[in-house]
Amino acid sequence: MRVTRLIACALCALGLAIQPLSAQDVVTPQAKPGEPGASAPNAALPDDPALLNAPAAPDTPPPLGSLLGGNAVPGSSTPVVPYAPAITPDTGMPGPSTLSPVYLVARLAEDGPSLTDGVRWRVYANTPNDQGKLELVATAQGGDADFRLAPGDYFVHTAYGYAGRTSRIAVRNGLTSQTVMLNAGGIKLDAQFSGQQPIQTGRVVFDIYERDFDSRGERKLVAGNVKPGAIVRLNADTYHVVSRYGAVNATVRADIRVEPGKLTEATVYHNAARVTLKLVNQSGGEAIANTKWSVLTPGGDVVVEGTGAFPAFILAAGEYQVIARNEDKLYSREFEVNTANHGEVEVLTSSLLKQ
Structure with missing residues (x-):
């Protein structure tokens, strides 16, 4: 009889401990700061x-x-x-x-x-x-x-x-x-070309930074290389978002507010296109291998460099100058990039650049 009573007491204690809590049982203590x-x-x-x-x-x-x-x-x-x-x-x-x-x-x-x-x-x-x-x-x-x-x-x-x-x-x-x-929410980011054209060529990623600068004049990175459509959970605040299309100069920046308990969806618009460079003896001809490339701004600043017969870059819309070096000879031409207008830029060997 004594053993039965002890077993009953132990089972009662266990039953009380594993009884699930309802939502009404959960309270938030109202304590003062500190x-x-x-x-x-x-x-x-x-x-x-x-x-x-x-x-x-x-x-x-x-x-x-x-x-x-x-x-x-x-x-x-x-x-x-x-x-x-x-x-x-x-x-x-x-x-x-x-x-x-x-x-x-x-x-x-x-x-x-x-x-x-x-x-x-x-x-x-x-x-x-x-x-x-x-x-x-x-x-x-x-x-x-x-x-x-x-x-x-x-x-x-x-x-x-x-x-x-x-x-x-x-x-x-x-x-x-x-x-x-x-006190947190979510953010979902997407990117398109201006005019609401979908981006189907190239890779777009987002970097999310704190909005304010630190003592060194830099923003702290919160989340990097975020893919379009991914949901990122963040504390409620305003963030500085950088959208990178390709790896050169096609970037868009925006400040976006995340509200507590809400999903914020935002789309950024790029003005850029993908260009492929070719050094040829005649228009439509075969690309010449072992060529080094430099893409410059109209002012002469280097935008990107590469090597090969068909280097491809995603560039922001605007005017550029390209210089091709092959067998110690330089060739050059100017070209323009228009939004979503992907294509080839041919440099003719007849456009020899005087040194």
Whole structure:
């Protein structure tokens, strides 16, 4: 009879611990700045730069429903760890545990749904260790997070793509629950030729920078080589976006605002084309190999250089001069690039440049 009663007590304790929390059970502590539980979006953690610069799988697109404020799928992709008090040898009854359950939820905006995927959680000790660094205590990845932590104060870094926020939590005996407002959104970029013509030749990528300059007069790169159509998750802010078409001088710049809880879609327009250079003895003739090329501006500044019989470059619309060198002889001609007008530029050997 005594054994049956002990088993029943242990099963009751386990059942209470794994009972799922409803949305109404999750609350956001209303703490004053500087107090335990207060959120610190830009808090710098001493000697731990990795904490604030660790995006959660930025190459994985976020769920569009979350970014656009759609309905979230109930549940969590982070497994819940069962928790029950240990049996003490003296009494045979459950005794107090040294760990407390901690339940964390992330949202992009105040009125948005909780994120169910793509969130990375890192929990750090509140004070530096002997090496002057904050010790990583626990991690989780997925949607909401369920930890077992000893009572005390902690830093929690929540990352969602390139968006991130650092918060303080105070763990006490019993359940600690907190909702982290990331104040973040998404951006989706595309590029076309002026006149809304699709770009089908060449490669377009985007670089996303902070809008403000640092002390050295440079902008900090947030995300580089972003492909058209990819969704990038960012903290709500205004960013300086550079669209690069090809690898020479066809670039477009724009400042774009990311709103919390929203997906911002933006299209930039390029004025450029792809040109292929040929040195020939006569118009339409065979290209001469082992030729070195220099493309210059009308003022004589070098735009790009190359070697070969058929070098191809994507150039911004405008006027250029090309110089071909073959067997110590120089040949030259002027040409113009028009938007989306791809083609060949032939340099005749009869256009010998006097040296």
